[in-house]
Structure formats: structure tokens, C-alpha cells
Amino acid sequence: MDKLAKEKMMKQTKPFEKCPVCGGELTEKEVEKLLRGGVNTAILKVKAEVCLHCGERLYSQETVKRFDEIRKKLERKEVANFQPIGQSFQVTA
Template sequence: MNSIPFEKCPVCGGDLIEKQVEKVLRGGVNTAVLKVCAEVCLRCGERLYSQETVRKFEQIRSKLERKETAEFQEIGVSYQVA
């Protein structure tokens, strides 16, 4: 993930590794569970997301608020709506 500007965790200074993680997003009364890549601190568990991933989160939250769950596949992330 070359768009993450940190070599070490900005919270504790620990080493970061790239991992696939689950992220829960809520919009209105709807919830989506996403699987995305993040840089994760080995010491404290802090997660750092790329700017592109954060933009996708914002798009999905907006769609959840409008109940447009059918369009998530276009964004390019795995999801489940709860």
C-alpha cells in the first residue's frame, strides 16, 4: 500500500503490516461489513487505510443511508448487508 504515508504506527511507533481486515460501516439504519486491505500495527492494532479506501467508505455510507445496497459491487469491495 504505497498510499499510506507512514513507515511506523503513528499511535505507538510499532511496525505495520498489510492485512485484509473487516470494517463495519453504518449508514442510517443499514450496516455493511466490508473486507478491505489496511496497514495494521503489530503492537497496538491501529488500522491505517489508504485515501482511496476511505473514499470508498464514504461512498458506501452514502449508499447505505439511501438504501442502495445493490450498487456496492461496482465499488470493488466485498460486503454483506446486515
Template sequence: MKPFDKCPVCGGELVEKDVEKLLKGGIHVAVLKVRADVCLQCGERLYSAETVRRFEQIRQKLERQEVGEFQPLGHSFHVA
């Protein structure tokens, strides 16, 4: 099921790809691999409604520090 046939930004062609998505919630950041339709022309990424819901759930867990089920992946640093 595709939400779009063409890129809604530029009308370019979309290809399904595995992409890395960075999610931030509170002080935490999570990286996850998801399927997305990526525009060949402008690089716009389109996610399914299901994937967007998953992002929301993960963000909420990050905000509530419910990160026990996530695998640690190094440290994040803030550079002023």
C-alpha cells in the same frame, strides 16, 4: 504507496493485511474486506485515502438505502 512507515499512535511496526471493516449508515450496516496497514503493537488500522473515500461512498449509499448492489448478509438485531 504507504501513508505511514510507523504507527502514528505508538511507533510500532506496520504490516499490510486484509481486514474486515464494518460500516454503518442510517439503519444499515455493511461489512467489507479491505487492505489496511495494521500495527503489530497496538492494532491501529491505517487506511489509504482511496479506501477512506470508498468507505464514505458506501456509507452514503447505506444512508440513502441504495443497497441493491450489496449482497445481503443475514440480519442485524438491536438488543436493548
């Protein structure tokens, strides 16, 4: 694939050139996302476009679909394939 084709492909997969919240510069980073479903939670490491100015995170459509699937599994307690990492606690102020 030549350079022009790669640039065209990147523009198609990257919907925003600048942050839609503040207009800041975006950069791709690996981030942790906390998901809740029912009383269960999961932590995922995913790639996101992150604004260097305000911290806004932009996720791909595929990643958002994955979030929805995982939330549904958490709600249905279908967690057999998930790795336990500890316990969660609710603390009242």
C-alpha cells in the same frame, strides 16, 4: 520497473513507516470493516496497514473514499448491488 523505482513508489504510497499512535511496526493485512449508514450496515474486506503492537488500522485515501461512498448509499438505502448476509439486531443490556 527496477528495484529502486519500486522502493520509491512504495514510499510514496505508504505515508507512515511506523504506527502514528504507538510507534509500532506496520504490516499490510486484509481486514473486515463494519460501516453504518442510517439504519443499515455493510461489512467490507479491505487491505489496511495494521500495527503489530496496538492494532491501529491505517487505510489508503482511496479506501476511505470508498467507505464514504458506501455510507452514503446505505443512508439513501441504495443497496440493490449489495449482497444480503443476514439480519442485524439491537440488544439492550
